Amino acid sequence: KLPVIFDTDPGLDDAIALLFLLGARDEIDLLGITCVAGNVGIEAVSRNARMVCEWAGRSDIKVYAGAERPLIRHLVTAERVHGKTGMEGAPMHEPAMPLQEAHAVDFIIDTLRREPAGTVTLCPVGPLTNIALALLKAPDIAARIKQIVLMGGAYFEGGNVTPSAEFNFYVDPHSAQQVLHAGIPLVMLPLDVTHKACTSASRVAALSSLSNYCGPLAASLLTSFERHDVQKYGQMGAPLHDPCAIAWLLAPGLFSGREVNIEVETDSPLTQGHCAVDWWGTTGRSSNALYLTEVDADAMFGRMAQAIAKLP
Ligand code: BDR
Ligand code: CA
Numbered sequence: 001k002l003p004v005i006f007d008t009d010p011g012l013d014d015a016i017a018l019l020f021l022l023g024a025r026d027e028i029d030l031l032g033i034t035c036v037a038g039n040v041g042i043e044a045v046s047r048n049a050r051m052v053c054e055w056a057g058r059s060d061i062k063v064y065a066g067a068e069r070p071l072i073r074h075l076v077t078a079e080r081v082h083g084k085t086g087m088e089g090a091p092m093h094e095p096a097m098p099l100q101e102a103h104a105v106d107f108i109i110d111t112l113r114r115e116p117a118g119t120v121t122l123c124p125v126g127p128l129t130n131i132a133l134a135l136l137k138a139p140d141i142a143a144r145i146k147q148i149v150l151m152g153g154a155y156f157e158g159g160n161v162t163p164s165a166e167f168n169f170y171v172d173p174h175s176a177q178q179v180l181h182a183g184i185p186l187v188m189l190p191l192d193v194t195h196k197a198c199t200s201a202s203r204v205a206a207l208s209s210l211s212n213y214c215g216p217l218a219a220s221l222l223t224s225f226e227r228h229d230v231q232k233y234g235q236m237g238a239p240l241h242d243p244c245a246i247a248w249l250l251a252p253g254l255f256s257g258r259e260v261n262i263e264v265e266t267d268s269p270l271t272q273g274h275c276a277v278d279w280w281g282t283t284g285r286s287s288n289a290l291y292l293t294e295v296d297a298d299a300m301f302g303r304m305a306q307a308i309a310k311l312p
Contacts, residue, residue, distance in 0.1 A: 001029040002249060003119055005108060007066070008242070009038030009126030010048040012082050012225040015090070016304075017125055017242035018049065019218050022056040023307030024250055031111055031120065032062040034104035038126035038171055039078045040086035042068040045126075048086050050095035055214055057312045059097035066104025067129035070172035073272075078167055081228045089224030091217070108134040112141040120144070123249065124179075125151040125242035127168050132175030135182050147185040151245045152176060153262070154191035155277035156293070165273030166191050169264060173273040177264040186289040188262070189244040190275065193255065193292045197244050197300055198237035199226055206305040214311035240304075247300040248292070250307075254299050257292035261285040 006021060008014045021030060033053070035046040046065040053061045069075045085092060100107065108130060112120055122145060124131050135142055152168035153176070159165040169176045180186065199222050208219035226238040248255055261283060265274040277291055 001027060002121055003029045003031050003115060004121045004123050004249065005031050005034060005111060007034045007036060007104070007122065007124035007126060007130050008049060009036050009040070009045045010052060011039040011045065011086055011126070011242070012088065012221050013240055013242040014039070014125055015048065015052045015087060015221055016218055016240060017246050018052045019056060019214055019311060020243050020246045020304050020307050022053070022058050023310045024246070027250055030061060032064060032107055034064045034066050034108060034130050036066045036104070036126045036130045037068050037075050038168065039082045040084070041075070041077065042066070044086045046099050047095060050097050050099065051087070051093060054095050054097060055217060062100050062107075063097070064100045064102055064104035064107045067133060070127055070129050071132060071174045073172065073174070076171050087221070090221055104130050105133045105137060109138040109141055112144045117144040118146050121146050121249065122148045123150070123245055124148065125168070125245050127172035128152065128175035128179045129172050132172070132178045135178065142182050142184055145184050147187060148179065149187045149189070149245050149248055150179075151189045151194065151242050153188055153275040155275050155279070157191040157195050159274070160191060162272070164271040169275060170273030173264050173266040176273070177266055180262055180264060180288050187248060188289045188291050189241070189248060190291065191239070191241075193257070193295050194239045194241040194244050196295050197240045197297045199240065200237055203301045206301065207308060210305070210309050212309065212312055215305070215308055218308050243304055244295065244300070247295070247303055251299070251303055254296045255292045256294045257290055259287040260289065260291045261287050262289050262291065
């Protein structure tokens with residue numbers, strides 16, 4: 001089983017990704033969930049992560065609260081997309097399972113120091129603040145991380161929060177730049193691939209027709225998520241950003257891309273969070289990430305429904 005720390009800011013697509021991950025427990029050993037402020041504030045995301053675990057009958061999972069704001073910039077949230085609670089349209093409840101006392105950043109550091117070197121995968125699907133802080137606080141962990149598989153960034157697709165930037169990179173560009181330059185094997189799922197993994201009536205129906213609790217619930221979250229995207233893109237079909245990262249962990253063969261050099265703009269107010277992806281190798285700088293641009297979306301949605309079907 002692949003040992004994974006999931007770093008997240010739920011968030012509707014984060015919640016779907018988490019259900020996907022919990023449904024894949026035969027293949028993934030989820031060591032813990034670390035929360036970061038992003039789509040909504042830290043208290044709400046830490047509650048939402050636990051709420052999703054409880055839906056899936058997994059109150060045994062350890063959930064940690066992390067950074068409440070980006071490294072340098074002030075926090076920008078995405079309530080317009082995910083609603084005030086971060087989980088618009090979800091049946092909300094106050095989770096009974098506790099939030100762990102330790103800070104998310106310390107959990108990341110301690111886990112990496114405890115587990116055998118080169119075994120633990122970090123899977124961040126929100127702003128990269130917790131990961132950057134862990135690397136700053138304990139530089140020795142860099143050499144112990146197997147890989148970072150992250151959702152964030154954009155190049156060919158421009159951006160989804162400004163014309164130049166994807167939300168996670170826009171919110172904390174300094175952390176993104178730091179993580180990209182930490183010398184850790186890195187896989188990136190940017191908008192260029194997530195915009196090819198969109199919901200459709202039949203993909204949502206595959207979940208709503210499941211006979212468990214979590215399938216129809218996931219379908220209703222997707223429907224809620226689509227509402228925003230219909231307004232934005234003028235058509236049905238919401239991109240399942242964060243679940244792409246889980247799909248890559250389980251089935252990397254469904255994706256393709258290129259090893260490239262990527263630099264993140266941190267200073268310009270106009271293009272903050274922009275990824276300069278050296279797709280054609282014009283800079284001569286060595287590559288720092290596998291940048292994915294293609295996905296077999298039918299297969300990905302199939303895998304996701306299969307995993308969610310295993311939940312209560
Ligand atoms: C990313 O931004 C967030 O709103 C989503 O959860 C996803 O991680 C997409 O740009
Ligand atoms: Ca997210």
